[in-house]
Amino acid sequence: MQPDGAGPASDEAEPEHPFAPFIRTLGRGPGRSRALTREEAREALRMVLAGAAEPIQVGAFLMLLRYRGEDPEELTGLVEAAREAVGAGPAMDGGGVExxxxxxxxxxxxxxxxxxxxxxxxxxxxxxxxxxxxxxxxxxxxxxxxxxxxxxxxxxxxxxxxxxxxxxxxxxxxxxxxxxxxxxxxxxxxxxxxxxxxxxxxxxxxxxxxxxxxxxxxxxxxxxxxxxxxxxxxxxxxxxxxxxxxxxxxxxxxxxxxxxxxxxxxxxxxxxxxxxxxxxxxxxxxxxxxxxxxxxxxxxxxxxxxxxxxxxxxxxxxxxxxxxxxxxxxxxxx
Structure with missing residues (x-):
């Protein structure tokens, strides 16, 4: 019997958050985890910068990246997402900066x-x-x-x-x-x-x-x-x-x-x-x-x-x- 005001009981699994796969990939454990690909890293940081990841996910994401070490392909994807966010895409005018x-x-x-x-x-x-x-x-x-x-x-x-x-x-x-x-x-x-x-x-x-x-x-x-x-x-x-x-x-x-x-x-x-x-x-x-x-x-x-x-x-x-x-x-x- 449910307490007054409580919602109905359900055995249905909660839908997985779209950002969860990135954390799972990084944190599965020895022998199963891996660095993100360039494309995965780019999309992950895009989501973070767009506010599409929960704060707890952002903290876990950043610390897993740190713990695993900085992988060049992964870093490149992160940099590409950051450059998009600041308007530094390849088509933008660099203004002659040397x-x-x-x-x-x-x-x-x-x-x-x-x-x-x-x-x-x-x-x-x-x-x-x-x-x-x-x-x-x-x-x-x-x-x-x-x-x-x-x-x-x-x-x-x-x-x-x-x-x-x-x-x-x-x-x-x-x-x-x-x-x-x-x-x-x-x-x-x-x-x-x-x-x-x-x-x-x-x-x-x-x-x-x-x-x-x-x-x-x-x-x-x-x-x-x-x-x-x-x-x-x-x-x-x-x-x-x-x-x-x-x-x-x-x-x-x-x-x-x-x-x-x-x-x-x-x-x-x-x-x-x-x-x-x-x-x-x-x-x-x-x-x-x-x-x-x-x-x-x-x-x-x-x-x-x-x-x-x-x-x-x-x-x-x-x-x-x-x-x-x-x-x-x-x-x-x-």
């Missing part, structure tokens, strides 16, 4: 975003740079806080970013402006306690379809995954380094291995230490304006400019890139 610069670092030891000064110096030298990102979990100065110090502001959408690059050769596009839903997924880290593959996906969106990109990762194993996705998506050029706090930034005191994909080939470039220096707190704006001399900060900026030049193919060798980078830095107000 260099894609993702900034999603969240290191606990980060300080000022010296890589931002490198991007701005490249812009002043005539190179069109689009930086995009979210630094919500960094212990250092986020890009969004650094921009006003330099008299700049973030743009509010992809179209405005392309317009700004056309005018001043630089724009910073926050992930939350590109796609609020992707930004929400990235911020689930505070609930789940771990980063998810969305962090990698965001780095690889390339919202302006730039022919070259410079990317930083926190853990070296991610380098191969980034390059593999770029190859599958036929991106012309991508340079990836293990950078400070996961940013595309080159410290001057140690040699750096830069992994450069140009077409189907990947070359590992050995970048030498530039100078023996030690990091210290410094005046971010003062270094940019030239009022403060800081060997470590300036070496970091010059070394990072060099990464951008190598990514774009604007220097034939690391030595030539370093020399040109120093010229760009010292001539930024010329």
């Amino acid at each position: 260099l894609d610069w993702p900034s999603y670092g969240s290191g606990r030891t980060r300080g000022a975003p010296w890589f931002l000064l490198a991007a701005l110096a490249l812009a002043r030298a005539g190179h069109r740079v689009l930086m995009h990102g979210s630094n919500a979990f960094t212990s250092g100065m986020p890009v969004l806080e650094a921009l006003p110090l330099l008299g700049l502001r973030a743009v509010r959408c992809r179209a405005e970013a392309l317009e700004a690059v056309g005018v001043s050769n630089f724009a910073y596009l926050p992930l939350r402006a590109m796609s609020p839903r992707l930004d929400e997924l990235l911020h689930l880290r505070s609930f789940l306690g771990l980063r998810s593959p969305i962090n990698t996906v965001a780095r690889l969106i390339n919202p302006a379809n730039a022919p070259a990109g410079v990317d930083g990762v926190f853990h070296p194993p991610y380098i191969a995954a980034h390059l593999a996705v770029a190859q599958r998506m036929a991106r012309p050029r991508l340079l990836v380094v293990k950078g400070g706090g996961g940013e595309a930034e080159r410290g001057p005191a140690k040699p750096v291995a830069a992994h450069l994909m140009a077409g189907p080939e990947v070359e590992v470039l050995s970048l030498p230490a530039l100078r023996e220096t030690r990091a210290a707190a410094s005046d971010f704006l003062g270094v940019w304006q030239g009022r403060v001399r800081d060997a470590h900060a300036e070496g970091t900026v010059i070394g990072t400019i060099s990464l951008g030049l190598l990514a774009m193919g604007r220097a034939a060798t690391p030595g030539a890139a370093d020399a040109r980078a120093a010229e760009i830095w010292h001539g930024r107000f010329g």
